[in-house]
Amino acid sequence: MNILLAQMPIADAQVELNLSNMLSMIRNAPLDTDLIVFPETTLSGFPTPDQVQTTGLTTHSKPVRLIQDAARKRSIAVAFGFCEVADEGAFNTALLIDGSGRIALKYRKTHLWPDTDWGVFNAGSHYAVCEIASLRVGMLICYDIEFPETARALALLEADLILVLDGNMIPYGPVHRRAVITRAMENQCFAVLVNRIGEGKGLSFPGESVAVDPFGTVLVESTDGHPVRVTLDRERVEQSRKIYRYLRDRREVPLRVERGSSEDGIANTVSFIPG
Structure with missing residues (x-):
């Protein structure tokens, strides 16, 4: 799979301008190119509450x-973000178009x-x-990647690539x-992170987009600050899982917490014990 990491500046609350830049890319x-990956809220930027509507x-x-x-x-898959409005409220949403x-x-x-x-x-x-160009693909958005459970949820769905x-x-x-290096390694899958660049809402965005293999x-x-390309070979996923597989070898142990003195008399201990 050939992926374009399309990091770009984003104008907050200026959909037409952002759309024009995306279509040009x-x-x-x-x-x-098989897949273009854009940053978070590519179309909308970060709106304020009064800009959502x-x-x-x-x-x-x-x-x-x-x-x-x-x-x-172009017969190219595209992943991008936007402010989604729905009956349930507004969401920071990512779409993957095949x-x-x-x-x-x-x-x-x-x-x-x-x-x-x-x-x-x-x-x-x-x-x-979903499947794109023979890889099972899942998506996360920004802060999500700092939580191991998010990438693990996608790995349990047999993701080969996390965007x-x-x-x-x-x-x-x-x-x-x-974080993205760790998530790729601990779930034995590819990970591709694409960040925005430039200024917005008093914040500076450095880009620093990166692609990581399952090792x-x-x-x-x-x-x-420019877009970059990467080619992913699914064989790399198979190689990483050939000798050991974290999802297979992990142990899910229910735990309960006990407070008090330990067996050797040390007071005020907190123990995690299989429940």
Whole structure:
């Protein structure tokens, strides 16, 4: 699978401008591109609560349809984010459009970040995967990657590749780089993280997008603010799982907590004991 890590500047609450930049990247992507991955809230940026109704979109909105059309014309899958409005409220949502222009996967961010998400978005509650170019793909958004349970949920759904649509600001950029390497290694799958660049809402976004293989090896990263490409070989997933498999070998042990003195007389201990 050939992936374009399309890190880009995003204008908060300016859907038309962001859409224009996205469509340009899709039209001009290299001919052998299978998948383009954009950052978190690519279309909308981070809206304020009073901007949700004017910036929010549904999966049937014109900008989404235009991206579907562009994906179909180029036979390229596209992953992007936006502010989704629904009957249940607003969500920080990612869509994965396949090469025929159909919505293959929708994911709503489950772990909300205080500065940009709280008071604006509701939290999602589901994880899912789909197949793109012979790889099973799942998606996470920004802060999600800091929680091992999110990537593990996708691994349990047999994901070969985890896409992380990122909107991570300075000084926290290195946190997600470290986290995505760990998530790839501990779940023996590829991970691709694409962050935005530039300024927005008084924040600075460093890019630092990265692709990691199932051994935790960095395959490519962007250090100059430009999009980068990477080729993923599914055989690498099989190699990482050949001798040992974390999902097979892990032990799920129910635990209970007991407080008190330990057997050797040390007081005030807290013990985790199989329940």
